[in-house]
Structures are given as C-alpha cells and as structure tokens.
Amino acid sequence: MDLNFILKIVIGLLVIITFFQVIRLIELSSRLAENKDEVTDRSNKINGILLFISGFALVAFFFWQRAQWGYLTLQDPASEHGVLIDQLWDTTMGLIIVVFLILNPVLFGFAFLYRGRKNRKAYFISHNNKLEIFWTAVPTVVLSGLIVYGLMVWGDVTNVNNAKGGIFIEVYAKQFNWTARYAGEDNKLGDGHVRFYAPTNPLGVVTDNMYKIQSEDLDEKIIIDKEKLLVEKNIGKQKTISDRIDRNIAKQKMFKAYYNSISEEERKSGEDDIVVAELYLPVNQKVAMKFRSQDVIHSAYMPHFRAQMNCVPGLSTQFVFTPTKTTEEMRKNPDIIKQVKEANRILEGKGQQGNVEFDYSLLCNKICGNAHYNMKMKIVVVSQEEYDIWLKEQAETRMIKNM
Amino acid sequence: MGHHHKENFFSKYIFSMDHKMIAKQFLLTGMFMGVVAMVLSALFRMQLANPGSKNPILEFLLGSNYVTEAGAMTPDAYLALVTIHGTIMVFFVLTGGLSGTFANLLIPLQLGARDMASGFMNMLSYWFFFLSSLIMIASFFVTGGPASAGWTIYPPLSAMELAIDGSGLGMDLWLISMTLFIVSSLLGGLNYIVTILNLRTKGMSMTRMPLTMWAIFVTAILGVLSFPVLLSAALLLVFDRTMGTSFYLSDIMLAENGIMQVLAHDGGSPVLFQHLFWFLGHPEVYIVLLPALGITSEIIATNSRKPIFGYRAMIGSIFAIGFLSFIVWGHHMFITGMNPFLGSVFVFTTLLIAIPSAIKVFNYIATLWRGNLQFTPAMLFSIALVSTFITGGLTGLILGDSALDINVHDTYFVVAHFHIVMGLSAIFGMLAGVYHWYPRMYGRLMNLKLGYVHFWGTFICAYGTFFPMHFLGMAGLPRRYYDNTAYPMFESLISINEVVSFFAITGAIIQVIFFFNFFYSMYRGTKSPQNPWKSNTLEWTAPVEHIHGNWPGEIPTVHRWAYDYSKPGKKEDFVPQNVPLSKGEKEH
Structure with a gap:
C-alpha cells in the first residue's frame, strides 16, 4: 500500500474532522451563552x-519509547575512549532522567492538587530564603561534579599527546565523498594543498615528482598559448588567450612559492602515502586521523566510535x-542483529533485496x-594481519609515487 | 496627545505610531510568518516520513522547480525548506513576533507611560520588520531558490553559488532581509530600554516592576549588544561573496562546468564566521526565551492567585542567564577543531546556566504550591512551558558537556533539545501571552472552550513531535538529511520518523482552531470587562477601548509591587498596584 496515499487520506480526514469540531464547538458554546469564557x-x-x-x-510515553526504540540507539562503543564517553553519558543521562521523572509529575501534580475552587484562598508566601538557598546549592554542587567529571573525560579524549604511537591517516572531504590517505611506511603524511590538485593527484599531495609533472604541464600550457597568440588575428580572442597566459603565469608563481615553502623532508614523506576510497582500520591500534576539506565545511562523524571532527577548508x-x-x-x-533484520524486512517490503549487513560508516554531519x-564512506575494522595484507595490496597501485 | 489630531485610515491602521497598534501589527505579521514556517515544516516532515514520495502540495505552493520529474521533493528544496523554516521561526516569529508584540503592548501599559519613548522609531521598527519579512518570502521565487545553507548560513557553503544553488540570489536576499531585520530589532530594542528606564510612572521603582518588564528589559539589552555582531558577520560575508575579500575563505577548490577551479580567496577562516554568528546566536536563544519566561511569570502568578515565588531571585536569574549567555557561544563549536582548552572554558560557563534555570523552575513550581489555580488557556500554556523548559533544559546538560557533544553534535538529539527548550517554550509563552492579553488588545475574550481544545491538541502533538527525536539522535542520525534511507542501517528509523511526522502535521492542523478563535473572537467574542483575570498590573486599569495616551486622565500612581494576590487581611484576592497601602500594611 502506498503510505503517502494513506497519509494524505489521514490528513484530509483530520482537516475535515477538525473543521466540523470547530463549528460544532462554537455552536455549543454559544448555546450555553451565560457564563461562557x-x-x-x-x-x-x-x-x-x-x-x-x-x-x-509523559512518564509512560518516555518508557514506551525506550522499550520500542531503545534497540535502535547506538550500541556499545567500538573504541577505547568511547567507553569513557559512554560512562559519562550514562551518569548524566541517569541524572537527567531522574530529575525529569520527578519534576514533571510534581509540576502537573501540583496543578491538579491546587486547582481553583470558588471558596478557596491561596496561601500568601513571597519567598523563603532557606528554601531558595537550598535549591540553589543543590544544583550548584551537582553541576560542579558534572563539570569536573566532564572535563576530565574531555581532557583524556582530546589530549594532544594522544597521537603518539598511532598510525596517521588523513580523511579528505569534498562534495560529496570521502577519500582516505594512509601515511605509508614512514608513518608521516606528506603535505597537501588544493593548488597541487590534478586528476592524478586528487588530494593535492606535495612531492617532488608531482611538482615536476604539474609544473611542466603548466609550462607547456603557457608555451602553447604563446604560440597561439602569435597566429591569432581576432583581437577579442587575443585578449582571452593573453589573459589565460597571465593567469597561468600567476598560478605557476604561487604553485612554485607554495612548493618552496614545504621542506624537502616533508615532500619526501608524501611519496609513500597511499590514497584509497575505503577506510580499513586495524583493531586495538591507535589511529590518529587528520581531516581536510577542499570546498565547504564537512564533518567526519563515526558514531560507533564516538568520534567526530569538522573538516574545515584551510x-x-x-x-x-x-x-x-x-x-x-x-x-x-544482539541489538545490531535485530536492527539489521528490521532494515532487511523494510527493504524487502519496498521490493529491494534485503541482504544488508552491518558496517561501520563515516557520515557527513555538517x-x-x-x-x-548521501556522503559516506565504509569503515572496516579488521585484525592487524588482515590490515597488513590489505594495505600492501593497496600500496601496489594506490601509492603516490606509483600514480 | 493624539486626540488633538484627526485620524485617518492610514495614520490609524498603517503608519500608526501608537504602541498598541504597532503591537498588533507585529503580532499579525508574526502569526503570518509562523503559518509560513509551519507549512514548510509540514512539507519536509512529509518527505521524512515517506522519502521520495510525490508531493503535489509542494509543487502547488512553490512551483515545479522544487520537485523532481517524478513529483518528489528535490534535495535542494529540502534544504531550502529547513533553512527558511529555521530562519523564520527563530527571527521572525520568536524574536520579531514575540518581543515586538509584547514589548510594545506591555511596556507603556504596565509601566504607566503614555506611549513608547519614540513613537516614530517604533513605527520604523515595525516597517523594517515588515519589509524584511516580505523579502524573506520573496526569496522563494528567485532563480536557485532561497538560501539553503541552514539557518546558520556557515560559509563557505553560503559564500559560493558553485557550492549550492541557494547561495546565489536567494542568499543575497537572505542577507538583505536579515540586515533589515537587525535594524528593526535595534530600533525596537533601544526604544524598549529607554522607555523602561525613563518613562515609569510615579512609584514604579525598578523593583516594583512586573517580571515581564524585567524579562523584556534584559532581552532588549541582549539584542542591542549582540545583533550588531551578526550584522558585521553578514557584511563580511557580503564582501566575501561580492568583492573578492577573504574573511572566511581559504584554500577552496570547486568544480565549475566540470573543471576544478582553485578560488583566489586565501587566508580567511570559516571558523571566524561561526564565532561571530554564535556570539549573536547564543544570546538569541535567550532573546527568544526570556520574554516567554517573563510572560509566564506574570500569568502563573495571576492565575495561581499567589505572589510569584522569589521575585528577587527571579530577577537575579534573568540577569545571570543574560550575562552567561554572552560567554557560552563556543559550545556550538566544540568539534570545529577549536583548542580543547577553550572548549573546557565553554563547558564550564555553559553548565553554569543550569543553575539560574533550575532556580526559575523551582520558583514556578513553588508558585503553584498551595495556590488557587485558575486554568485559563493562558495558564495551561504557561504550565506547559514550565514542563518543556524542564524537559528540554535537561538535555542541555548533555549537549553542553563537550565530551558528550562529540557524539550527538548536529544529530537529531540537538534538534529535539532546542525545539523543546527554545521552540516549544517560546511558542507556548507566546500563545499564553496572546490568550492572556487578547482582551487588552481587542477588547473581547477569546472563546474558552476552543482555547482548551487548542491547548490540549497542541500540547500532546508538541511532545509527540519532539520527544521521539531524541531517539533518532541517539541512533546517530544527522540533522538536515533529506533522506535517511541512503544508509541501510537507518532504514529501521522510519518507524520513529512516521510518529514524528504524524504528530507534527496533526499539530500544525490543530493551529487552525487557534486562528479561527483569534479572528472569530475579534468580532464575535464576549465583550471583556476591564480586568478579566483580576490582575494587579497597571494595564488592566486602563479603559478597554484603546485611546491615545492609554489613560483618559492622570496616569495612575503605583504604591506596591505587582504580586499582592491573596494577601492576608484583604477582602479580594488581588490588590492592584495603584491601590495605596492601608495603614500599617507592609509592602510584602
């Protein structure tokens, strides 16, 4: 059945019912004339x-949702620091839920308890210093605890020294896909810049070889244009060509300047980098991810690892x-199995093949x-041995110096 | 005063300088914009509950540019809808509509002034607002569609048409519209501050002002200090877009006709824009929220027939919230690559806001305690506001904690959080205010039963719409996704999305009752007595008919605070502010 069709009918019915109710209510209330409003x-x-x-x-709705949709929420963290984050999450969430479960019923309970009656008079009280100090102090103490705990976890997760001993991988964002660059044997990522972009060098990695090829390419373009300029008779077209020459000369200049600003050591370190379209990660091995973007802000979001960082151009x-x-x-x-089963059931309902399996993914979240x-990349976490084999395979064709 | 002049149609209804008329103009414009934004949300909720389905309503409303050949919404249209929905709701409904209406209506009436300090500036403020509303709506009908980079319009996406269609003419119009809006807001805000400081009637000391006035006062200060920063952010963006400057842009390469072009911009930082934007953006949350809390304080006290509990603590919390709101903006940017230490500072200041917020909640609950609650629709909406303020505020403890924010940043968890704590609370406050002061605006009462139906429908649908979104967020679903079925793992989230969409669309339809009631009561409602809610504040001492200068004779003198409800030793359960203290009576 077409859901959209049902939705429309439901909406249509609701509109009609609403209107009828409105009119009926108006009539009723005006008939009861005297003490209305x-x-x-x-x-x-x-x-x-x-x-x-x-x-x-509200409380019941909350528990119903948990029972109904709890299995859809993210499962046990798949990273070391994720455990810390989830502990903090559980503590904070536990606290929030308790306060939510107390305050809402109290609020609505008071509303019921002290509902207005004609012969009642409210109790005149304007403030109570002791009570107010108490309920200022309690949140202050609890929040201080939360702040200290939160900052401890944050400090652990973002410590700059964390990168030591990790394998370096660059995650490169552009509209609308991701590319990864592995640091290769030296575990050092070479510098990359948009000025070094070429179809064969999509991440703009700066190496001597790339410089040579691209610089020669530009020189060649300039020479060809200069030759064209000599034979071109049309003044308009002459202008276009000479403009292009100027642009390319300027480009060449900036290209050279950027190249010279990168140390030789760094240029060397880019040569064994490996550029791939899928992320393979060895299990229990620290990964230091560097992020770059070539156009707009993207955000590399890896929910199962409790990891996210923006990719900002420049x-x-x-x-x-x-x-x-x-x-x-x-x-x-078990929750993932349930979720996958449900996803496959839905896909089959749509007439597609329901053979989806769970995979980690990296999503764009900005x-x-x-x-x-639809900007995503698959992440595969494997054993160290499988990872080594995979990387070796990739190195053969996808290494910068071989491209 | 005004009665010396002859009024014609234009000077009375269009270019009016009377604060009461300007308030009504703001309200009607705000309501209209609210309908637009609500329809937009209903449209994209249809897409989310039923991805890729035909959407003839969208095509009918906005034309074929917004739908694919098969009749479904295009991804570009989706982003345009969410962008303009956010912009209109935050700025046009909950800032212009809410502050514009109640600040203009209540400041002179509750303080005992003949009018605002500058009637002319006040009129200009409205007409700038009107113009900016028109331009925002017009942007739907230009090539490329309206701005589509999200209501936060982060560059580089918002800076280059090559990145997204909406960043062409649509973004120009967005920036022009927002500039006019900021001018309107500054003209209004300065006027509010000056009036509150200078035009209080005799006896109305600052500490006798109703809490509505305190809330509006702090709101106006926040606006005057933070909106200019957004203006400068927008201007720099205009320079980057049109004059080749590089405030926000650096190292960018985009495909033009299939060929990669490296842009000439160099040395700018997109993160700079975020700092400037959120320097307004966070106070903006409280610009939206504080007036609603002020309105609620007034309504809860009146209808509990009790003084607001902890009047001074309430003022203190308003100031604390206002002050802190200026030093927390970085919590929107924990994962931009900002220095983690700076992030820590923002965690600290952000979580501190929970303290004054908690005080406010406890004070509201304490005000209900042993009261004699009169459940007018205004009171019901106010109680609902306290509930959403609790529910939505609590999840702020998660999002404000940088370590937790890593995993829910920009997911539906955030959408749930701010819609409940800011969207619903402010809308409930606004609706409460409309029900409460409708008699003051139109001299008639709104129909009570329709009010009840409207309240219960809205309340149920509000929670039904936004509560489940927490689960979408905890499942890792990013916001602003046109279609989550691109990820097989998200397929199973459709059941949540269907629930959300059902309540969202039903909730939108239920608002028909409100609009019907609003316009019907204008002509057919029961005539209102002078003080229908038996309230203490000065606005109810003025005659029901609107006159220039508000009071026919002398302006009343104030002798007490606004909260002498059910005071022991008094016959009635309220004592208006202009009643002198009897012999031996303590002020409170």
Whole structure:
C-alpha cells in the first residue's frame, strides 16, 4: 500500500474532522451563552485532572519509547575512549532522567492538587530564603561534579599527546565523498594543498615528482598559448588567450612559492602515502586521523566510535581513537542483529533485496550541499594481519609515487 | 496627545505610531510568518516520513522547480525548506513576533507611560520588520531558490553559488532581509530600554516592576549588544561573496562546468564566521526565551492567585542567564577543531546556566504550591512551558558537556533539545501571552472552550513531535538529511520518523482552531470587562477601548509591587498596584 496515499487520506480526514469540531464547538458554546469564557470550578477540575494524567502520561510515553526504540540507539562503543564517553553519558543521562521523572509529575501534580475552587484562598508566601538557598546549592554542587567529571573525560579524549604511537591517516572531504590517505611506511603524511590538485593527484599531495609533472604541464600550457597568440588575428580572442597566459603565469608563481615553502623532508614523506576510497582500520591500534576539506565545511562523524571532527577548508583538524571491535564482532551484537533484520524486512517490503549487513560508516554531519545526506564512506575494522595484507595490496597501485 | 489630531485610515491602521497598534501589527505579521514556517515544516516532515514520495502540495505552493520529474521533493528544496523554516521561526516569529508584540503592548501599559519613548522609531521598527519579512518570502521565487545553507548560513557553503544553488540570489536576499531585520530589532530594542528606564510612572521603582518588564528589559539589552555582531558577520560575508575579500575563505577548490577551479580567496577562516554568528546566536536563544519566561511569570502568578515565588531571585536569574549567555557561544563549536582548552572554558560557563534555570523552575513550581489555580488557556500554556523548559533544559546538560557533544553534535538529539527548550517554550509563552492579553488588545475574550481544545491538541502533538527525536539522535542520525534511507542501517528509523511526522502535521492542523478563535473572537467574542483575570498590573486599569495616551486622565500612581494576590487581611484576592497601602500594611 502506498503510505503517502494513506497519509494524505489521514490528513484530509483530520482537516475535515477538525473543521466540523470547530463549528460544532462554537455552536455549543454559544448555546450555553451565560457564563461562557469564564473559568469555572468544573473546567478547573477537568483541566486539573487532565494535567495530572499528563504528568504520568509523559512518564509512560518516555518508557514506551525506550522499550520500542531503545534497540535502535547506538550500541556499545567500538573504541577505547568511547567507553569513557559512554560512562559519562550514562551518569548524566541517569541524572537527567531522574530529575525529569520527578519534576514533571510534581509540576502537573501540583496543578491538579491546587486547582481553583470558588471558596478557596491561596496561601500568601513571597519567598523563603532557606528554601531558595537550598535549591540553589543543590544544583550548584551537582553541576560542579558534572563539570569536573566532564572535563576530565574531555581532557583524556582530546589530549594532544594522544597521537603518539598511532598510525596517521588523513580523511579528505569534498562534495560529496570521502577519500582516505594512509601515511605509508614512514608513518608521516606528506603535505597537501588544493593548488597541487590534478586528476592524478586528487588530494593535492606535495612531492617532488608531482611538482615536476604539474609544473611542466603548466609550462607547456603557457608555451602553447604563446604560440597561439602569435597566429591569432581576432583581437577579442587575443585578449582571452593573453589573459589565460597571465593567469597561468600567476598560478605557476604561487604553485612554485607554495612548493618552496614545504621542506624537502616533508615532500619526501608524501611519496609513500597511499590514497584509497575505503577506510580499513586495524583493531586495538591507535589511529590518529587528520581531516581536510577542499570546498565547504564537512564533518567526519563515526558514531560507533564516538568520534567526530569538522573538516574545515584551510584548517587541519585531528581526532585520535583506538577501535576495539572488528566489524565481524560488532555484527554479533544482539541489538545490531535485530536492527539489521528490521532494515532487511523494510527493504524487502519496498521490493529491494534485503541482504544488508552491518558496517561501520563515516557520515557527513555538517550541511554541505544537496547530496549531504548521501556522503559516506565504509569503515572496516579488521585484525592487524588482515590490515597488513590489505594495505600492501593497496600500496601496489594506490601509492603516490606509483600514480 | 493624539486626540488633538484627526485620524485617518492610514495614520490609524498603517503608519500608526501608537504602541498598541504597532503591537498588533507585529503580532499579525508574526502569526503570518509562523503559518509560513509551519507549512514548510509540514512539507519536509512529509518527505521524512515517506522519502521520495510525490508531493503535489509542494509543487502547488512553490512551483515545479522544487520537485523532481517524478513529483518528489528535490534535495535542494529540502534544504531550502529547513533553512527558511529555521530562519523564520527563530527571527521572525520568536524574536520579531514575540518581543515586538509584547514589548510594545506591555511596556507603556504596565509601566504607566503614555506611549513608547519614540513613537516614530517604533513605527520604523515595525516597517523594517515588515519589509524584511516580505523579502524573506520573496526569496522563494528567485532563480536557485532561497538560501539553503541552514539557518546558520556557515560559509563557505553560503559564500559560493558553485557550492549550492541557494547561495546565489536567494542568499543575497537572505542577507538583505536579515540586515533589515537587525535594524528593526535595534530600533525596537533601544526604544524598549529607554522607555523602561525613563518613562515609569510615579512609584514604579525598578523593583516594583512586573517580571515581564524585567524579562523584556534584559532581552532588549541582549539584542542591542549582540545583533550588531551578526550584522558585521553578514557584511563580511557580503564582501566575501561580492568583492573578492577573504574573511572566511581559504584554500577552496570547486568544480565549475566540470573543471576544478582553485578560488583566489586565501587566508580567511570559516571558523571566524561561526564565532561571530554564535556570539549573536547564543544570546538569541535567550532573546527568544526570556520574554516567554517573563510572560509566564506574570500569568502563573495571576492565575495561581499567589505572589510569584522569589521575585528577587527571579530577577537575579534573568540577569545571570543574560550575562552567561554572552560567554557560552563556543559550545556550538566544540568539534570545529577549536583548542580543547577553550572548549573546557565553554563547558564550564555553559553548565553554569543550569543553575539560574533550575532556580526559575523551582520558583514556578513553588508558585503553584498551595495556590488557587485558575486554568485559563493562558495558564495551561504557561504550565506547559514550565514542563518543556524542564524537559528540554535537561538535555542541555548533555549537549553542553563537550565530551558528550562529540557524539550527538548536529544529530537529531540537538534538534529535539532546542525545539523543546527554545521552540516549544517560546511558542507556548507566546500563545499564553496572546490568550492572556487578547482582551487588552481587542477588547473581547477569546472563546474558552476552543482555547482548551487548542491547548490540549497542541500540547500532546508538541511532545509527540519532539520527544521521539531524541531517539533518532541517539541512533546517530544527522540533522538536515533529506533522506535517511541512503544508509541501510537507518532504514529501521522510519518507524520513529512516521510518529514524528504524524504528530507534527496533526499539530500544525490543530493551529487552525487557534486562528479561527483569534479572528472569530475579534468580532464575535464576549465583550471583556476591564480586568478579566483580576490582575494587579497597571494595564488592566486602563479603559478597554484603546485611546491615545492609554489613560483618559492622570496616569495612575503605583504604591506596591505587582504580586499582592491573596494577601492576608484583604477582602479580594488581588490588590492592584495603584491601590495605596492601608495603614500599617507592609509592602510584602
């Protein structure tokens, strides 16, 4: 059945019902003419009871959702620091839920308890210093604890020394896909810049070889244009060509200047970098990810690892983490199995093949253009041996100096 | 005063300088913009509950540019809708509509002034607002569509048409519209501050002002200090877009006709824009929220027939919230690559805001305690506001904690959080204010039963829409995704999305009742007595009919605070502010 069709019918019906109800209510209330639009004991009672119910309905709704959708929320963290974050999460969430479960029913309970009655008079009280100091002090103490705990975790997760002993990988963002660059044997990522972009060098890695090829390419373009300029008779076209020459000369200059600003050592370190379209990570090995973007801001979001960092053009950012569960291990998680089953059931319902399996993914999480919703990269966590084999394979064809 | 002049249609209804008329103009414009933004949200909720389905309503409303050949919403259209939905709701409804209406209506009436300090500036403020609203809506009909870079319009996405279609003419119009809006907001804000400081009637000391006035006062200060920063951020963006400067742009390469072009911009930082934007953006949250809290304080006290609990603590919290709101903006940027130490500072200041917020909540609950609660629709909405303020505020403890923010930043968890704590609370406050002061604006009461139906429908749908979004966020679903079925693992989230969309669309339809009630009561509602809610504040001492100068004779003198409800030894359960203290009576 077409859901959209049902939705439309439901909406249509609701509109009609609403209108009828509106008109009926207006009629009814004008028939009851005399004391209309004045709050009565009866309306106070009805609303008081409804508010009382609301307090508990809200609590019930909360538990219903947890039971219904709890398995869809993110499972056990698949990274070392993720455990710390999840502990902090559980502590904070536990606290929040307790306060939520107390305050809402109290609020609505009071509303019911003290609903207005004609012959009642409210209790005149304007303040109570002791009480106020108490309920200022309690949140202050609790929050101080939360702040200290939170900052300890934050300090652990973002410590600049974390990168020591990690393998360096660059995650490169552009509209609308991701590329990864492994640092190779020296575990050092060479410098990269958009000025060094070429179809064969999509990440603009700066190496002597790349410089040579691209610089020669530009020289050649300039020479060809200069030759063209000699034979061109049309003044308009002459202008276009000479403009292009000027542009390319300027480009050449900046290109050279940038090249010279990069040390020879750094240029060397780029040569054994490996550029791939999928992320393979060895389990229990620290990974230091560097992020770059070539156009707009993207955000590299790896929810299962509790990792996220923005990719900002003109700025290099970093996130360090250690995956602790291989993809295979994660596929055995009972909640994940349930989720995958449900996904496959839905896909089959749509007439597609329901053979989806769980995979880690890296999602774009900062609005970046019309295909933002579909900018993803698969992450595969494997054992160290499998990783070594994979990397070796990639190195043969995907290493910068071989490209 | 005004009655010396002859009024014609234009000077009375259009270019009016009377604060009461200007308030109504703000309200009607704000309501209209609210309908637009709500329809936009209903449209994208249809897409989310049923990805890629035909959307004839969208095509009918905005034309074929917004739909694919198969009739479904395009990804560009989706981003345009969410962008303009956010912009309109935050700025046009909850800033212009809310502050503009109640600041203008209540400042002179509650303080005992003949009008605002400058009627002319006040009129200009409205007309700038009107113009900016028109331009924002017009941007739907230009080539490339309206701005589509999210309501936060982060460059580089918002700086280059090559990056997204909406960053062409649509973004120009967005920037022009926002500039006019900021001018409007500054003209209004300065006026509010000056009036509150200078035009209080005799006896109305600052500490006798109703809390609405305190809230509006601090709101106006926040606006005057923070909106100019957004203006400069927008101007620098205009320079980057049109004059080749590089404030925000650096190292950018984009495909033009399939060929990669390295842009000439160099040395700028996109993060700079975020700092400037959120320097307004965070105070903006409280610019939206504080007036709603002020309105609620007034309504809860009146309808509990009790003094607001902890009046001075309430003022203190308003100031604390206002002050802290200026030093927390970095919590929107924990994962931009900002120095982690700086992040720590922002965690500290952000979580501190929970203290004054908690005080406010406890004070509201304490005000209800042993009261004699009169459940007018205004009161119901106010209680609902306290509930959403609790529910939404609590998740702020998660998002403000940088370590936790890593994993829920920019997911639906954030969408749930700010819609509940800021969106719902402010909207509930605004609706409460409309129900409460409708008699003051139109001299008639709104229909009570329709008010009840509207309240219960809205309240249920509000929680039904936004509560489940927490689960989407905890499942790792990013916001601003046109279609989550691109990820097989997100397929199973459709059940949550269907629930959300059902409540969102039903909730939108229920607002028809409100609009019907609003316009119907204008002509057919029961005539209101002078003081329908038996309230203490000065606005109810003025005659029901609107006159220039508000009071026909002398302006009343104030002798007490606004919260002498159910005072022992008094016959009635309220004592208006202009009643002198009887012999031996303590002020409170």
